[in-house]
Amino acid sequence: MPLERESATYREKLPELAKHEGRYVLIHGADVVDTFASYEDALRQGYRQFGLQPFLVKQIQSSELVQFITRAVEPRLRA
């Protein structure tokens, strides 16, 4: 499953990352690369450093913010 390892790394490192709440973390495999002020900055660094290999960019939230869509849509969920 794409980003499975990176998602696990995020969950594992969240207690340490929480001090950067609101910033965007770049994760590749088991490595936390850095945190960034903006989504775009983190994404740019991810592509610059890892090219087209998988990496995760995620806003650091100690409590995961749930996105709501009130329209009846079928989102593509992770299995």
Added chain:
Amino acid sequence: MAQFTLQLDPANGPVLTVVIGVSVARGDALMTAGQPVPAGISARALIDTGASCTCVDPSILAKFALTPTGTVSVHTPSTGPAAHLAEQYDVSLIIPGAGAHHVPLALPAIPVMAADLSVQGIDSLIGRDVLRDCIFIYNGSVGLFTIAF
């Protein structure tokens, strides 16, 4: 500030044409890898104040051969009482102005969620993550909507 007014779509309401493409950062990575950068695709997008994040139909995302770069917890009427984890893809989004004299709203990178929308006659939901940079006026009494950015 660019501002334009369009007629409400009889079936879907505030629908406008946007251009969705790979993010600028991914485009740069594709060029570095010697791969072609796919051209942006025009899409019918519904402005949806009930969506906290922007969604794109998977048929469009598939044309860019994207791999996910994010995950998000999402709750929709179809997911039941609990939130579920969905993948996010980085894309660029352009809302063109109504004419050549209008400056478009160009977002070089936003995370979007894949959601089956084409059956509803649209390709994308423009959520509040994009609307936070806009003024949106829904004037149902005259069948028009205005967007300014």
